[in-house]
Amino acid sequence: MSSSFSVWTTALLTLGVYSFLIGYNPVFAIVEHLFVGIGAGYMAAIGLQNIVKQGFTPLTNGNAWLVVPIALGIMIYARYSRPVAWLSRYPIAIVVAVGSALTISGTIQAQFIAQIQDTIVPLTSFSNIVLVVGTATTIWYFYFGTLKSKAAQQSYEWISVAARATMMMAFGAGYTGILAGNIARMVGIIRQLFGEWLHFIK
Amino acid sequence: MTAQPAKPQHWRRIIHLLVFLSMLIPLLRPLGIPIPIGETSRAVYDYIQALGPADVLLVSSNFSVPQAPECLPQMTCVTLHALSRGAKIVVIASSADGARYATTVTELAVDEGARYGTDIVLLGFLPGEEAGVSAFLADVHRTFATDQEGTPLANLPLMQTVHTGSDFKGVSVTTASANDMDFWPRQLQKYGAALIMASQASSWPKLQPYLRSGQVTAGLNGQRDAAEYELLLHRPASSVAAMDATSGAYLLIVALVVASNVAYFVFERRKGR
Amino acid sequence: MIKSYVPIVLFLLSCGVILGWVRRLSSGGTYPLRRIAALDAVTEAIGRATELGRPVFFTAGIRDVATSEGMQVVAGVEMLSYVAEKAAEYGTRVIATVANQNVFAMTAEVLQVAYKRAGHPEVYREDDIRFLSPAQMAYAAGTIAIMRREKIGASFLVGGFAGEAMIMADAAVETGAIQISGTARMAQLPLLVAVSDYCLLGEEIFATGAYFSGSPVSVGSLAGQDVLKLVAGALVLGGSLLATMNITFVKDLLGK
């Protein structure tokens, strides 16, 4: 068994997390509060570093424009005082606007055009047919309107069968990928517990 | 509706225990199932094998503690392999955590005999994700004035040959971030460097479209391919040792799927009728 | 100066189609929608939580709004506002956990609007929106603990998630809650589909506003989306048929 304080800390905390598998219990509650505290403290420090590194330091070096985001950042705290609470709308509106601008400009090229272009292949093999039909039906599956004619409804039924089959196979494959990563992590943890801590694995 | 008021679900505890045992037992008593070398790890190996002393490889890391069991061996293998071919290495990281592992790999390479400054240089953390990478490839010396330790790039012989993205023969990105898979091909396009992407297994499906289109030359898929690479390099390490446990876990999961369906068709459906 | 015209033209056309349909519905047009099982289940889930006398749980994931995946979180928070409205009508408490500080600020605003609309502004309590931290697994740990402590009756995980989604969804299911989830992040969908009672796939998370409010803006935008999807599918299929006959016109045009 290890005599290192760090190894013991790691091992006990790991067991504390695993105690959740038995059910929510006081030990897990302790570990959970510790973790939330540490996580928040860590992220807060990184945030403050960002303010200093990207805000105050360049500002004092002469980039006067940075007064604006810093002022906006302070405005978020207006929410605690009712008469000026509306001031906090500015920073939120701007942050969300940056996100939506990044989304609408980025998606059309990367997720729309590039993906469609890559899927256009000659239908000369079984694989290519599955690829093209699978992609097209999956896109059409997300048609939200209602269809009037009987024929259209019937073809939507078929489209949705093909689409769901394709998506489910993709999900199955995705499931495996995620599983593989978790197996690797789990092996790491078992090595930690039974190797470094208990010395059962050489 | 499947939801019911909470009551102890003991079958869950049994599955938890089985999961643990399915991996612990093969780790305690390795089975030694042979590991066949697949096409994907072979493709990366072949690409690195073809590098020579005139080539510079950019190695970027962007993964964190949870992905390290998969990604660290991948990055180590590619770096050491390239060095063994005489290629030069520039190491950067796109995240703060990634920088910790970039340091680990660089130190390991130096321990194995690489000369710091001539064979390998560690530039460190490059903030700004896509924007950062874009600026870096446009002008390496403007984004990094010094290496991670603060040595000016002018004092590092290797950096005198590296100025823009065009000076890299290839780029090897080991990443846990799906964003990297979108923007690296995009940013690298105009520089003509080949792109090798090593990823955690859960991002592997995401990489497929880029491999198909050729924007990514070759890729490594999680611990599995790391193990194969370790074997190709004749230096079996943590990934190879994990493979039996991996088989054990997969067999258990497949067994659970089978058992669940047997239970469903034999008991539940009969009850339902 | 302009790198390529094709994306710009397509972008402007897409915006035009969406805004055009919004205009059309705003001036009195109609666009009936098909049903989506997961959205039909929302009211049912809130109702069940009410019957059991348990709170409804909601979280919109760990992603930041100021990124290119931010709209998933916006969609999640939008859904939360409808869930909260409904829950307020039923007199059921909604507890939300938040990982990202921008999302926290949004969530607070959205909930106040929702409760006001439901006619119960007094229900809003800032303590029911729990900011945990952007540290992924700390957020997950805090969330599963809250799920258990508060004995939730229905759980909504809709937005932009990373690896933590599975832990939270599984914990909710074991608590006995109905689990409704949804994301457009491909890496998390497989898990959420497998573990949840109902799952909103990809684009479906962007449709909640139209289904719950029926406002001309959101329904119109959905109609516009439908047109774009018909075109996209046709491009894939038609382009490939042409490519089979060695006509690579569509593929080349998109590559420009």
Add this chain to the structure above:
Amino acid sequence: MKLTLERNLPLVAAFLIGVIIVVAYFVDIPQLTRVSTELRNWAVIITAFTMGIGLVNLSSVHVKRIAAMNRKDWYNSVLLLAAMGTMFVATYYQKSFESLFKYLFDNVYGPLGTAMMSLVMFGMAVTCYRGFKLKNLDGFFIVFGAVATMLGNAPVGAAISKYIPALSDWVYKIPNVAGQRGILISSAVGALAVGLRVLVGLERRHIGLD
């Protein structure tokens, strides 16, 4: 329509900023690109400030719990606040508290994260038993996709049959790509629509306007 500081101007400001970023993406004007980068940097700075209101929420919940003096688990709230303070100081003044930071990061924060994350593994195993049933076509295809790739991913698959790796590879490269692309393309349309609505001010619940 009257422009008011409270209601319209935030939306106008957001619209202008958004348009600059969008135009800079499509049109290559160096000055505009710089402005766009600067604006994105603003979002980072604002986000860092916003952290404060999150922390106020977290702290106030726990301070109230301690102050109420009637909870059995008050010590957890003390622990949380103490851990938050300690980690904050250790991270921010990393240079002075190097060994404390290293200990907290490598032996507390890191392992807690890894252990939490590995709970996914248990959840997935349980889900395989609970949810992967061949009840209908959906069930059949998800099980097929999962089992084929699982056996293909582990060395044991190749030991069972040499066709398993090939099948697994096919599932990854064809149906997987098709399904992913279909979802990606359609959700791109959805994200575009929501983004557009936010940008032109049709969607404004997020800033507290109805």
